[in-house]
Amino acid sequence: MKVLETTDLEQKFQDKIDREVKIEPNDWMPDAYRKTLIRQMSQHAHSEVVGMLPEANWITRAPNLRRKAVLLAKVQDEAGHGLYLYSATETLGADREATIDDLHSGKAKYSSIFNYPALSWADIGAIGWLVDGAAIMNQVALCRCSYGPYARAMVKICKEESFHQRQGYELLTTLANGTPEQKELAQDALNRFWWPALMMFGPNDDESPNSAQSMKWKIKRLSNDELRQNFIDATVPQAELIGLKVPDENLKWNEETGHYDFTPINWDEFWQVVNGNGPCNKQRIDARRKAKENGMWVREAALAFAEKRKKKQSA
Ligand code: BYC
Numbered sequence: 001m002k003v004l005e006t007t008d009l010e011q012k013f014q015d016k017i018d019r020e021v022k023i024e025p026n027d028w029m030p031d032a033y034r035k036t037l038i039r040q041m042s043q044h045a046h047s048e049v050v051g052m053l054p055e056a057n058w059i060t061r062a063p064n065l066r067r068k069a070v071l072l073a074k075v076q077d078e079a080g081h082g083l084y085l086y087s088a089t090e091t092l093g094a095d096r097e098a099t100i101d102d103l104h105s106g107k108a109k110y111s112s113i114f115n116y117p118a119l120s121w122a123d124i125g126a127i128g129w130l131v132d133g134a135a136i137m138n139q140v141a142l143c144r145c146s147y148g149p150y151a152r153a154m155v156k157i158c159k160e161e162s163f164h165q166r167q168g169y170e171l172l173t174t175l176a177n178g179t180p181e182q183k184e185l186a187q188d189a190l191n192r193f194w195w196p197a198l199m200m201f202g203p204n205d206d207e208s209p210n211s212a213q214s215m216k217w218k219i220k221r222l223s224n225d226e227l228r229q230n231f232i233d234a235t236v237p238q239a240e241l242i243g244l245k246v247p248d249e250n251l252k253w254n255e256e257t258g259h260y261d262f263t264p265i266n267w268d269e270f271w272q273v274v275n276g277n278g279p280c281n282k283q284r285i286d287a288r289r290k291a292k293e294n295g296m297w298v299r300e301a302a303l304a305f306a307e308k309r310k311k312k313q314s315a
Contacts, residue, residue: 017218022148025091033217036210037147038092040219042099045085046110050103050284052078054118055127063121070167071124077160084157088149104289112270113196115278122175122182126189128168130197130235136161137231138201146218169238176242183243190239191247198262199270201228207267232260 009028016023023029052075059075062068086096102108113131118124136158143154175186202208202224214220222230232251239246250263272278 014216017146020218022151023146024148032213033219034092036214036217036219037150038089038094038099040210040214041085041089041092041150042094042102043109043111045082045089045099046103046108047114048078048082048085050110050114050288051131052082053284053287054114054116054280055124057118058121058124061121062124067171074128074164074167077164081157081160084153088153091149100292104285104292106276106285109274111200112273112278113200114284115273115280116192116196117280119192120185120189122172122185122189123193125168125171125175125186126193128164128166129172129238130168130190130193131200132161132164132168133235134197134200134231136165137227137234141221141227144218144221150219169242172244173242176244186242187244190244194247195265195269196273198228198232198265199273201225201231203267203270204265229259232262236260 010030013023013027013029013033016027023033055071055078056075059068059071062071086099089099090096099108103110113134118127139154139158139161143151143158145151145154172186172189175182177183205211205223205225208224211220211223215223236246236251248263250261252261254261273281276282
């Protein structure tokens with residue numbers, strides 16, 4: 001039987017990707033492909049879990065029962081997405097506990113957006129509309145990712161994100177059509193969340209070290225800049241429809257390109273936030289660490305119970 005050289009294996013792997021055949025957990029894959037996926041998928045899982053924090057803060061202050069029920073459901077969905085994505089990451093051989101420890105030690109990244117505070121009830125609308133809106137733009141493309149478990153996880157997640165985006169837009173629409181004070185709250189939330197939402201797509205293509213390889217492997221189907229532009233083009237008319245102003249003086253429809261022109265992003269702010277110096281980085285990681293410590297007795301009790309049952313069965 002012929003033993004394939006790594007280069008043959010790599011060629012066959014790339015051919016499969018080029019033919020749009022999904023890569024499954026037991027298939028051969030280059031180490032670098034596995035590492036890239038573990039990096040991106042675990043960061044994605046962390047983002048879902050850390051992303052619960054700014055919104056969960058508002059559950060007790062929701063203005064009525066309907067809003068509270070919707071927000072509760074949304075935050076629970078995010079927890080589900082996190083668990084789903086940690087499981088998908090495990091199919092690549094990653095150890096879940098080690099992955100979570102990397103988040104708690106500050107070694108692993110998570111989306112920059114969740115280091116900004118939710119200061120008012122209108123921010124809950126802005127998060128749903130803009131943050132989930134940006135997430136869907138990115139995740140619809142990830143439904144066609146070459147790694148089967150990630151692509152399939154994205155299909156379910158996108159359906160839920162779509163409800164999240166709509167509930168946020170509906171909330172802000174209500175405020176924008178309310179009293180002048182309510183409209184002001186809505187505008188203020190848009191002012192604060194617009195630029196951080198654009199940063200969610202990552203650095204510009206020429207500054208993105210992982211993009212070229214991830215595009216070749218069809219992990220990424222559209223580049224950071226393409227997704228960001230699609231998001232702007234889709235979102236600006238939505239803002240106009242509800243009478244809010246996008247906080248960018250240079251925002252202008254360009255007839256020639258068929259896209260909006262916009263002011264370059266403040267990448268210094270982005271890297272400050274990614275590197276741990278955003279307004280809420282410390283608070284977010286402290287909250288996750290504390291949640292693990294506080295839940296330790298549940299883990300210990302579950303392990304003790306499992307151990308006891310094993311002993312009983314083998315007796
Ligand atoms: N924040 O080479 P690049 C949600 C890092 S949560 C922090 O372009 P890549 C929701 C990047 O990791 C949705 N770091 O990277 C939950 C890389 O550093 P490393 C979250 C960022 O991976 C609750 C470096 O910058 N979505 O929906 O090719 C409530 C260079 O970047 C960011 C996902 O996670 C950032 N914004 O592309 C509401 C989607 N951007 O790792 C909503 C999955 C970049 O080399 N992830 N970096 O040290 C992706 O699609 C890609 O990883 C990215 C970046 C487009 C984000």
